[in-house]
Structure formats: C-alpha cells, structure tokens
Amino acid sequence: MPNLQPPIVNTEEALLYKAQLQAIDPTIEYLMTLYLSPDLTPDEIRKAKQSGIVVKSYPRGVTTNSEGGIESYEVYYPIFEAMEEQDMVLNLHGEVPSDPTSNTCVLNAEATFLPHLVKLHKRFPKLRIVLEHATTRAAVECVKSLGSTVACTITAHHLDLVVDDWAGQSWNFCKPVAKFPDDRQALREVIKEGHPRFFFGSDSAPHPPDRKSVSSPKQACAAGVYTSPILLPLVATLLESFGALDKLEHFVSGFGRAFYGRPAADERVTLRKTLHKFVEDSWALGDATVVPFWAGKQIGWEIVSE
Secondary structure, three states, X not given: OOOOOOOOOOHHHHHHHHHHHHHHOOOOOXXXXXXXOOOOOHHHHHHHHHOOOXXXXXXXXXXXXXOOOEOOOHHHHHHHHHHHHOOOEEEEEOOOOOEHHHOEOOOOHHHHHHHHHHHHHHHOOOOEEEEEOOOOHHHHHHHHHOOOOEEEEEOOHHHOOOHHHHOOOHHHOOOOOOOOHXXXXXXXXXXXXXXXXXXXXXXXXXXXHHHHOOOXXXXXXXXXXXXXXXXXXXXXXXXXXXXXXXHHHHHHHHHHHHHHOOOOOOOOOOEEEOOOXXXXXXEEEOOEEEOOOOOOOEOOEEEOOO
C-alpha cells in the first residue's frame, strides 16, 4: 500500500519502507508497491523491477491519501509500455471520482471505472493487471470476460458487508464502499467457483479511532477497516458461511502467488474450529489504539500456534 504520507514514489523509498517493515517482522515476505505518479519514469520502472517492486494506481481523491492520484491514464502509456516489457504487475484502485454532473457517486464509481480497465487491457494485452478490492457483480463479470493477464482481488470485509452496514456506521466505511446484497453474492459465487484469477487481498487499514469516528463536520471519516490480526480466521469463517471453505488455500495463497509469479510458500499455517473465540474490542500498541473489524463478534476459526 503506497498511499502513505508522503506516498512511496520511487525504488529507494520503497526499499527504505521495506527495511522498516522487516525491522518489525523479518519473517514476512513484503511485496513493495510504487504510487503511480507523474515523476515515475520508464527507467525507474526497470529499476523497480530489479527489486521485485510493482505499481499501484489511485484515481485522484477516491480514497484515503489519494489526493495525488491520476486523472488520465493516457499520459502514463509510456510507463505501462515499460511495465509490459518488464512483466510487471499494475494494481488498480478501480473507481472514478464522484461527479454530480455525470450522476457518479460511491455506489456506481466502480462500475463507471470498468471501461477504463477494458481499454487498458486492450491497449496493453500482455500487461498483468489486478483490479483490487472489487465490490460489484459488474466487476466480477468484466474481469471474467478479459484475458488471462487480468485478475481481481476480493477482501474479507466485502464478503461480509453491504451498504446497510456502513451507511451511518463509520467503522465499516471503506473504499470502495460495500454495495448491494447481489453484488456481495457475486463475490461469494466466484470464490466458490474456484476461479483462478480471483484471489484474496486484505486492504487492511489501521486508522486510529479519532479518524474513523469523527465529531468535526470539517473532517471526513477515514476510509478503511482493520482486519490484519484476524485475517485468516475471518476469511475461513466467512468462506465456511457460504460453503466455500474448501477453496480457502487457493483463494488466500495459491492463486495470488501464481498470478504474481511468486513461488509457493514453504511454511504451512494450521487453522482449527473454535466455538469460544471473540474479536477483541480494540488493539493497543504503546499509545496507539485501533478498533478492529468485527470487534466483539464471535469468530469461528483460530490459528494453531506451533
């Protein structure tokens, strides 16, 4: 996730950020990402490729820290050409900014974006593209209709939430916003189908409580939910709820690694069923506190400590 303050825009910054993350936990394999911005050049793309770095695009103003996002893909065609040559992955936040003149808002921002995805794939058919955190049946059908170089991630929270869950409830507010029950059903169906170009992406965001539950009319609620510490048990619980538990391993690991060209992991994680596990109301580290997704709710699986 390169949409930090300031954003990660070049290889040196990405590697510095990676070193900071490894200092916290060196056992994790970090996939570093550059924020698509006007300063990015084909030479920087080639340099980033040598370091195993990919690129993510944010349309301007559609989510947290996307003020420096793009307004037109055409100006980045030389970048995409270099990425295609380097066999590099382009991750897309698939929305367009709200615009009352075109009747565009958070509920149809993803569907309105999909023609841009189709155009990019047609122009760069060998460029590996991931439509991240899809929320609609339209997105599922669009990605299915495109070639093998286009894939899609699905979050845990979008397998659970619909619009009623975030309208008036800031803790469940994320971008893209959760949509209608039929859209959620489409996400569940494609996972149950075991489609290899649809795999898990967390989109986990640890915003502090004062950014999620704001009292000032001048400050907007931060978009994003925090799921990281409960991700595997949460995904297992959700997949079990709609009869797709047998798809868990491929969904959370195999399909994504295959698309990104990463070798299979040597480590194994064991989950076990539990009837007495509840998500904590909050997590604290030093003076910082974060309210997690599903706070206080019962969760059906837990990781077995080795």
